[in-house]
Structure formats: structure tokens, C-alpha cells
Amino acid sequence: MSLINSKVSAMFFDQVVTVTDHNVTWEKIQNCLYNLYGKATYNSWLSSLRFVSSSNEEVLLSVPTRFIKEWITVHYMEKILSLWQSEDKNIRSVDIRVTGEEKDLSSNAIAKSKEESNNHSLGSPLDPRFTFDNFVVGKPNELAFTAAKRVAESIIDPISGSNPLFLYGGVGLGKTHLMHAIAWYIVNSLPAKIKVVYLSAEKFMYQYITALRSKDIMLFKEQFRSVDVLMVDDVQFISGKDSTQEEFFHTFNALIDQNKQLVISADRSPSDLDGVEERIKSRLGWGLVADINETTFELRLGILQIKVEQMNIYVPDDVLEFLAKNIKSNIRELEGALNKVVHTSLIGRSITVESASETLADLLRSNHKPITIAEIQKKIAEFFNIKVADMHSNRRLRALVRPRQVAMYFAKKFTQKSFPDIGRSFGGRDHATVIHAVNQIENFIRTDSNFADEINQLKKMFK
Numbered sequence: 001m002s003l004i005n006s007k008v009s010a011m012f013f014d015q016v017v018t019v020t021d022h023n024v025t026w027e028k029i030q031n032c033l034y035n036l037y038g039k040a041t042y043n044s045w046l047s048s049l050r051f052v053s054s055s056n057e058e059v060l061l062s063v064p065t066r067f068i069k070e071w072i073t074v075h076y077m078e079k080i081l082s083l084w085q086s087e088d089k090n091i092r093s094v095d096i097r098v099t100g101e102e103k104d105l106s107s108n109a110i111a112k113s114k115e116e117s118n119n120h121s122l123g124s125p126l127d128p129r130f131t132f133d134n135f136v137v138g139k140p141n142e143l144a145f146t147a148a149k150r151v152a153e154s155i156i157d158p159i160s161g162s163n164p165l166f167l168y169g170g171v172g173l174g175k176t177h178l179m180h181a182i183a184w185y186i187v188n189s190l191p192a193k194i195k196v197v198y199l200s201a202e203k204f205m206y207q208y209i210t211a212l213r214s215k216d217i218m219l220f221k222e223q224f225r226s227v228d229v230l231m232v233d234d235v236q237f238i239s240g241k242d243s244t245q246e247e248f249f250h251t252f253n254a255l256i257d258q259n260k261q262l263v264i265s266a267d268r269s270p271s272d273l274d275g276v277e278e279r280i281k282s283r284l285g286w287g288l289v290a291d292i293n294e295t296t297f298e299l300r301l302g303i304l305q306i307k308v309e310q311m312n313i314y315v316p317d318d319v320l321e322f323l324a325k326n327i328k329s330n331i332r333e334l335e336g337a338l339n340k341v342v343h344t345s346l347i348g349r350s351i352t353v354e355s356a357s358e359t360l361a362d363l364l365r366s367n368h369k370p371i372t373i374a375e376i377q378k379k380i381a382e383f384f385n386i387k388v389a390d391m392h393s394n395r396r397l398r399a400l401v402r403p404r405q406v407a408m409y410f411a412k413k414f415t416q417k418s419f420p421d422i423g424r425s426f427g428g429r430d431h432a433t434v435i436h437a438v439n440q441i442e443n444f445i446r447t448d449s450n451f452a453d454e455i456n457q458l459k460k461m462f463k
């Protein structure tokens with residue numbers, strides 16, 4: 001390992017320590033303030049306080065007016081600071097900014113440094129939590145992680161990376177996290193020398209269109225072509241946008257020609273990017289294409305364990321296992337679920353599997369296995385107060401026919417079953433009966449708003 005690399009890991013070690021999630025800490029402190037001063041005081045003075053940012057030692061909060069700032073500073077600041085320090089002993093000061101001032105400050109900063117503001121507006125800000133150290137590696141993301149790390153290292157140390165690196169996978173599985181991690185790695189290793197730009201494909205498109213409109217296209221080209229590492233996130237968004245695609249392709253080629261690094265992400269593989277020209281698809285797949293797969297139980301559990309450690313909050317193992325077992329959709333949702341569960345403890349309740357499943361009832365339902373026709377029949381029968389058996393029976397009473405038709409309609413909407421399948425599940429009826437039922441219900445929805453309301457109400461029961 002080179003000297004630079006060992007310095008880098010030392011820096012990262014520092015960062016891991018500071019990564020205690022200050023957003024979560026702030027939520028905790030708000031709850032303390034509420035309990036300390038009571039609802040009336042809290043609502044009048046403290047509820048407008050917002051967490052803006054934090055570094056190792058400083059916390060920045062904001063309020064909407066100067067007056068509130070002064071009031072808080074005089075009456076509550078000491079307490080706020082000591083609460084922060086009891087959560088994070090590194091904190092030395094808490095500052096409050098008036099929201100109006102924030103704008104002034106940043107526009108000053110831009111005026112002060114044209115060069116900086118250019119760089120800034122070219123890319124998007126990086127999330128400080130998205131580093132390699134905070135990325136939990138498991139089977140589903142191992143390839144993507146290794147490739148990303150290698151690309152980052154290859155910028156610092158001339159080893160061979162992959163160019164372009166194309167990361168793809170479903171939503172919330174860590175693509176953006178890895179791209180930011182590459183950027184942090186480089187920025188923290190060789191700050192000034194290397195120009196790293198991260199942005200979404202949408203922002204690229206926006207910049208391009210803005211440049212066209214203000215006839216600044218030369219500047220646009222120049223800026224993007226002078227970048228050392230360009231990372232464009234979610235390129236599926238440029239599908240069908242022909243002139244943006246064209247420009248993206250030129251930028252891409254110009255940078256590759258100069259041996260500059262490109263990192264691209266999308267929600268699907270290059271060849272599956274519909275609405276993107278063939279030659280672009282094929283170029284995108286020239287380097288390394290690494291996919292991130294759906295999460296496994298082990299990865300989800302690993303991620304939860306690391307997050308609670310960082311939050312410095314105790315969550316029983318069985319609760320973590322419960323979450324990892326039930327929230328399978330993606331990591332973003334998993335984190336959201338954990339935050340909700342942790343919140344329970346902030347309001348003074350203990351975290352148990354029961355409290356977690358209560359807190360997450362909605363989320364758990366949507367992560368649940370697909371709904372079956374039998375469940376639909378049962379719910380609809382309950383709603384209309386008829387017997388489930390009447391879903392299957394031949395009785396033609398209107399009071400039975402309508403609920404049966406509604407159930408068939410939902411069976412078509414909410415399951416993958418075909419018309420004949422659905423017919424069979426309703427006492428062996430034929431497909432024409434089901435089609436007729438679905439058409440009829442759709443007609444009623446269109447023409448009778450009371451009926452439409454009822455259907456909506458029913459729909460919610462299945463969500």
C-alpha cells in the first residue's frame with residue numbers, strides 16, 4: 001500500500017467516527033426540548049429550528065427570522081449545546097443562521113469565486129454519508145463495490161481500473177452511494193488537482209438545455225470536457241431525449257479519448273436502455289458493466305447492524321432480524337424502516353418486535369406477498385356483508401351479483417390471473433362472465449361517483 005493510500009484510510013477512519021447520524025441526533029434533541037419546555041414554548045419558539053449541517057465540531061441550525069434567532073440564543077442556546085454535547089462529545093459549538101441570510105451568503109460565495117461556482121453548478125453536492133467505509137459489502141453488490149473501489153484507486157495510483165464503469169441495478173440498492181464514494185475517495189486523497197464531477201443525467205440534460213437557451217454551449221462543452229472524472233447517475237433518463245443523448249455521447253467520447261474516467265449508472269444494463277441509440281448503448285458497455293443484485297437477508301441484516309452502531313442506539317437483535325426478514329424491497333426502504341423504529345424509542349417506548357411491526361404496519365403490508373383471489377373474496381364479502389360461499393354460488397340475487405362482480409374486478413386489477421382463471425375461482429364461471437363483470441364495474445365507476453368512492457375505499461384495504 002502506498003503512503004497516500006494509508007493516509008486515505010486514516011482519513012476515512014476519522015470520517016467513520018463523525019458519521020454518527022446528526023439528523024437522527026437532532027430528532028432526539030428536538031424530543032428532549034419538547035419534553036423539557038412543554039408544548040406551548042416548544043411550538044412558539046423551537047419548532048421552527050431546522051438542522052442544516054454539521055462537521056466534526058460544529059452544528060449549524062437555521063430559523064426563519066432574526067428575532068427568533070436572538071430569542072433562542074438568549075434563552076435556550078446553552079441547553080441546546082449541552083444536549084448536542086451529551087450526544088456527541090466532539091461538538092464545540094452550535095450556530096444558528098437566519099434562513100434569509102443563508103441565501104445571501106451563498107450568492108456572495110458565488111460572486112467571490114467564479115471558478116468555484118462554475119464547478120459547483122456543474123455537478124451536484126455529495127452526500128457525506130455515502131463513502132466506501134459506510135458501504136456494507138455482500139454477495140449482491142460485491143462486484144460493483146470492488147469495481148468502484150478499483151476505479152477510485154486507479155485515479156490516485158496509476159493502476160488499471162475500468163473505463164467506463166457502468167453500474168446498474170434496481171432502485172435503492174446503492175448505485176448513487178458507490179458513485180459518491182468514488183468521488184469522496186478522490187477528493188479526500190488529492191483534493192485540488194483532480195476535477196471530479198458527479199451529477200444526475202437529468203441535471204446534465206437541464207444544464208445542456210440551459211446552455212442552449214443562453215447560447216453558452218461553448219462554455220458548456222468546455223466545462224464538461226475539462227473534467228477528470230465524470231459521473232453521470234441514472235442515465236435511463238436520457239432515453240428518448242435525442243439532442244441531449246447526442247451531446248452526452250460527444251462528451252463521453254471526448255473524455256474517453258483523453259483517457260479521463262467515466263462512471264455511469266442506470267436502473268438497467270446498457271443493452272436494455274430502450275430509446276437510446278445503438279452506438280451509445282454499445283459504447284456504454286465498453287468498459288466494465290457491474291450489476292447490483294437484489295439484497296439478501298444477510299446483507300440486509302449487516303446493513304442494519306452497522307446503521308444502529310453508527311446511530312449509537314440499542315436495537316434488540318430480534319428486531320433487526322425481523323426488519324431484515326420483512327423489508328425486502330430495497331435498502332432505502334430498509335433504512336427508512338429502521339429510522340421509524342428508532343423513533344419509537346425516542347418517544348420513550350421500548351423497541352420490540354411487536355412495537356416495530358405496529359410502527360411499520362403499512363410498509364410491511366406493501367412488502368408482503370402478492371394478494372390472492374381468496375383474500376379478495378373474503379374482504380369484499382366482509383365489506384358487503386355476504387357469505388364468502390356466495391362468491392362461488394349460482395344465486396342471482398342482485399345483492400350477491402354486484403359484490404361478486406366487484407371481487408372479479410379486483411381479482412383482475414390486483415392479481416396476475418387470466419379471465420378464465422378468475423372465472424374458475426368464482427364457482428367455475430366462464431371467462432365471458434368475468435369480462436362482463438369487469439366492464440360493468442368500470443362503467444359504474446365512470447358514471448356513478450358514489451360507487452366510485454366505494455371502490456376507492458375498497459382499494460385502500462388492499463394497499
Ligand code: ADP
Pocket residue numbers: 129130134135136137141169170171172173174175176177178303331332335
Ligand atoms: P440507488 O442510487 O441505487 O437508487 P442509493 O445509492 O441512493 O440507491 O442507496 C439508497 C440508500 O441505501 C442510501 O441511503 C444508501 O446509503 C443505502 N445503501 C445502499 N446500499 C448500501 C450498502 N451496501 N451499505 C450501506 N448502505 C447502503
Ligand code: MG
Pocket residue numbers: 175176177233234
Ligand atoms: Mg440513485
